[in-house]
Amino acid sequence: AQTVTQSQPEMSVQEAETVTLSCTYDTSESDYYLFWYKQPPSRQMILVIRQEAYKQQNATENRFSVNFQKAAKSFSLKISDSQLGDAAMYFCAYRRWETSGSRLTFGEGTQLTVNP
């Protein structure tokens, strides 16, 4: 079974600085997707970025980028120029394929605090 581990329950960063959130996963599949979701205090789960396992290039979305290390099964999220609005719970998720469709497995989450 696939598992997703986020070893940092809490992280903090100063506004305008850079922070990296860690995620590791376990799978025997060779082709899959990985995601980072953000859940602010409003509880609305928002997709931040996704990575396709067969792509070597790391995904980027504006200030958000990932460091995808397939052999190490590591998928970290880097947030550059942190803003107060980045404060949220961040979830790493692995997408697996079932015969009836796809499923997401989530990590435990990392609570990010942005200090002014």
Added chain:
Amino acid sequence: ETGVTQTPRHLVMGMTNKKSLKCEQHLGHNAMYWYKQSAKKPLELMFVYSLEERVENNSVPSRFSPECPNSSHLFLHLHTLQPEDSALYLCASSQEVGLSYEQYFGPGTRLTVT
């Protein structure tokens, strides 16, 4: 705004009550999901509907009963709940095409069982 709405946003119910949670997606997706989010725990997938057919039930107690009358609507009927069922219930939808899919989430219903 993700295109997925949930009502009510907050619900307090006694253990003998019957209530329903509603989810509606305006994205034209063909799969819908119910998740349970408890404090200090990862999101737990409860039910999956694909093309209005339930395709997964992750050992959820029978006091939770899902219903998907069409591809845009999903309900979770609740009855004789326990205090440990208090949690945030999230609905999500996706378009199951090929490998590239994303789940879009609603804002959740905060449920408190007294």
